[in-house]
Amino acid sequence: MSQYSFTGHKREIMTMHPLLHQAFAQGRALKIISGLNNLDRQSVAATVNAADRGGATFVDIAADVELVQMVKELTNLPICVSAVDPEKFVTCVAAGADLIEIGNFDSFYAQGRRFEAEEVLALTEITRSLLPEITLSVTVPHILELDRQVQLAEELVKAGADIIQTEGGTSSSPVHPGTLGLVEKAAPTLAAAYEISRAVSVPVLCASGISNVTAPMAIASGAAGVGVGSAINQLNSEVAMIAAVRSLVESLATVNRPVLRTQG
Numbered sequence: 001m002s003q004y005s006f007t008g009h010k011r012e013i014m015t016m017h018p019l020l021h022q023a024f025a026q027g028r029a030l031k032i033i034s035g036l037n038n039l040d041r042q043s044v045a046a047t048v049n050a051a052d053r054g055g056a057t058f059v060d061i062a063a064d065v066e067l068v069q070m071v072k073e074l075t076n077l078p079i080c081v082s083a084v085d086p087e088k089f090v091t092c093v094a095a096g097a098d099l100i101e102i103g104n105f106d107s108f109y110a111q112g113r114r115f116e117a118e119e120v121l122a123l124t125e126i127t128r129s130l131l132p133e134i135t136l137s138v139t140v141p142h143i144l145e146l147d148r149q150v151q152l153a154e155e156l157v158k159a160g161a162d163i164i165q166t167e168g169g170t171s172s173s174p175v176h177p178g179t180l181g182l183v184e185k186a187a188p189t190l191a192a193a194y195e196i197s198r199a200v201s202v203p204v205l206c207a208s209g210i211s212n213v214t215a216p217m218a219i220a221s222g223a224a225g226v227g228v229g230s231a232i233n234q235l236n237s238e239v240a241m242i243a244a245v246r247s248l249v250e251s252l253a254t255v256n257r258p259v260l261r262t263q264g
Contacts, residue, residue, distance in 0.1 A: 017078040023057040024203040027257025029225025033060040054245025063088040068095040086127040103139025128160035137163035166192035167208035186214035197222030212247040216255040
């Protein structure tokens with residue numbers, strides 16, 4: 001029996017790819033991310049192949065039509081495209097993208113670019129007006145105070161978000177090596193997933209700083225899935241990338257998602 005309720009969010013049930021819907025319901029969704037600003041075809045192809053062969057649920061690539069066309073030839077996995085420019089989504093959906101993601105914002109913070117709540121909400125409203133039916137995931141910026149993240153998540157769902165994604169890896173500075181360091185790295189996004197998953201009735205995807213050590217913690221915290229990028233796409237061999245994806249899949253299989261009481 002499903003441990004996840006989609007009560008009150010009928011569009012998401014109608015439009016979400018069946019594979020994603022099932023994975024979220026089971027708390028087993030694994031998104032492998034090639035990078036919002038990564039247009040290197042070879043790099044993206046390696047990441048997608050690793051996701052496909054490793055058993056991931058779906059892939060997340062930059063919102064670029066040529067990348068979408070290439071990835072559709074490489075895999076049957078659902079394709080998510082990420083951007084902060086709503087106009088880019090339109091052509092990518094026409095090219096075959098299965099869902100779209102506003103964010104993740106990690107790559108912009110090093111450039112001094114901040115995304116405040118009002119801007120993210122405005123981007124969501126514009127995107128939903130352009131594409132009223134496509135499954136829409138929106139990242140909640142980790143630069144906001146945790147209570148504001150929760151409030152924004154609620155506002156985003158009202159504006160049409162079907163999935164809420166958390167982040168936080170760039171805000172943490174682990175001081176220990178090994179397993180303890182991995183937990184320290186993931187702490188901000190885990191905290192956000194815990195709080196947001198109890199406030200909204202849509203799936204929460206915990207991303208940014210997640211590893212095979214902390215992926216089960218994300219699900220236990222209330223997330224319906226995890227998104228992983230640098231732990232995969234920065235590896236220097238496809239064999240290692242595939243092994244890392246499989247390790248994540250195995251780690252997600254070790255935990256049952258708690259039954260949450262959410263509004264909706």
